[in-house]
Amino acid sequence: MSQRVPGFDTLAIHSGAQPDPATGARTTPIYQTTAYVFNDTDHAASLFGLQAFGNIYTRIMNPTQAVLEERLAALEGGTAALAVASGHAAQMIVFHTLMTAGDNFIAARRLYGGSINQFGHSFKNFGWEVRWADVDDPETIASQIDDRTKALFIESFANPAGFVTDIEAMAKIAHDAGIPLIVDNTMASPYLVRPFEHGADIVVHSLTKFLGGHGNSMGGVIVDGGTFDWSASDKYPMLSTPRDEYGGVVLHETFGNFSFAIACRVLGLRDLGPAIAPMNAFLILTGIETLALRMQRHCDNALAVAKHLKDHPKVEWVEYSGLEGHHNNALQKRYSPKGAGSVFTFGVKGGYEAGVKFVEGVEIISHLANIGDTRTLVIHPASTTHRQLTDEQREKAGAGNDVVRLSIGIEDVADIIADIDQALDKTA
Numbered sequence: 001m002s003q004r005v006p007g008f009d010t011l012a013i014h015s016g017a018q019p020d021p022a023t024g025a026r027t028t029p030i031y032q033t034t035a036y037v038f039n040d041t042d043h044a045a046s047l048f049g050l051q052a053f054g055n056i057y058t059r060i061m062n063p064t065q066a067v068l069e070e071r072l073a074a075l076e077g078g079t080a081a082l083a084v085a086s087g088h089a090a091q092m093i094v095f096h097t098l099m100t101a102g103d104n105f106i107a108a109r110r111l112y113g114g115s116i117n118q119f120g121h122s123f124k125n126f127g128w129e130v131r132w133a134d135v136d137d138p139e140t141i142a143s144q145i146d147d148r149t150k151a152l153f154i155e156s157f158a159n160p161a162g163f164v165t166d167i168e169a170m171a172k173i174a175h176d177a178g179i180p181l182i183v184d185n186t187m188a189s190p191y192l193v194r195p196f197e198h199g200a201d202i203v204v205h206s207l208t209k210f211l212g213g214h215g216n217s218m219g220g221v222i223v224d225g226g227t228f229d230w231s232a233s234d235k236y237p238m239l240s241t242p243r244d245e246y247g248g249v250v251l252h253e254t255f256g257n258f259s260f261a262i263a264c265r266v267l268g269l270r271d272l273g274p275a276i277a278p279m280n281a282f283l284i285l286t287g288i289e290t291l292a293l294r295m296q297r298h299c300d301n302a303l304a305v306a307k308h309l310k311d312h313p314k315v316e317w318v319e320y321s322g323l324e325g326h327h328n329n330a331l332q333k334r335y336s337p338k339g340a341g342s343v344f345t346f347g348v349k350g351g352y353e354a355g356v357k358f359v360e361g362v363e364i365i366s367h368l369a370n371i372g373d374t375r376t377l378v379i380h381p382a383s384t385t386h387r388q389l390t391d392e393q394r395e396k397a398g399a400g401n402d403v404v405r406l407s408i409g410i411e412d413v414a415d416i417i418a419d420i421d422q423a424l425d426k427t428a
Helices: 008-014 041-048 063-076 087-098 113-120 122-126 167-176 251-272 278-288 291-310 329-335 351-361 391-396 413-425
Strands: 080-084 104-108 129-133 149-155 181-184 202-206 220-224 315-319 343-348 377-379 403-407
Touching (some): 087 122, 087 149, 351 413
Parallel strands (some): 149 181, 181 202
16 A cells, blocks of 8 residues: 555645644644744754754744645646745746846746736846747747747646646747746646646646635645756856855755746845735645545536527627637647636627626625635626737737636535526626
């Protein structure tokens, strides 16, 4: 039995966790502390010098956080992970580790709107340039890569419509150029897609969404795939050159296939400081225990709702990769055979006004800006997140006046459909 490789559901419950050695508590405790006592000065020196692993300060690590990190690394099939305060924090730390002023990276055009803003606006203050590309047209990626390009960034399931990205094709482009492929796996979760199995080098998540799953805690994670050679060129000096702050340690040379996760912790999180709260780490760990059960229900419910909407007289179109005949269905079956996720968009007949009436007419469904909750969630981007844009800009962003985004929850699917129907009736 000890030689058996545990299944996904078992890993989601047990990875990284042991009964608490002090109390015997079976559930991982919330270690609500800021700092940790050293054995002696030599012990402290070895921790600060990266000669030993251990706890120093909760801004950098925490025992509850450590269990979460080990569990996420196991579920994704990575070598190590770093949990931080949010998905945005994870992306900031990743690029801080890879980039210097004047560098650029390629990003898919189809991304979460918050990532588009972070990459296109906030990152400019660091001197980092994003170059947008169409993942359906590889030439738009390859043609923009130059000597200062440091990474390719995509989503496994692209927000908001849930389109499945051809990860293997993206990995080939990135690796041919000698740069890592970063995959945001938030919308799929490792239950549906494991990007490392398809060539990804780094995976990030907003833990706030499906992994936590209950809309009660913020978090993000960086998972190191352990496959990229950070010393193959001089592109990544934070990993391949001596670090003065650690007595000349070369992180890739010292830590090998989990050196990227170490670099993110001791060079990024240490100084930029977006630490995850121990309470949030605990809540997300609890959510992960039911990930497989929830994700399958999310997928099954979403497919039923999408099929219903496809034939609804008040609906113009439905974008859900799980529908037979959808242009993205073949990729969905290839990368995510268990299901197409819970998030998709549809077009309500009547345009902007009908979209507003629909989201204001729901009763069980919650009108808010989030996804990945046990509850079904809805938003009309044109009247909320994309309201400041022109009609033309909204169309280009995939947030046209008629677009409604649903994140299907795990309620009784008949109740979800009934609520959608009564809200659509109010759009007439």
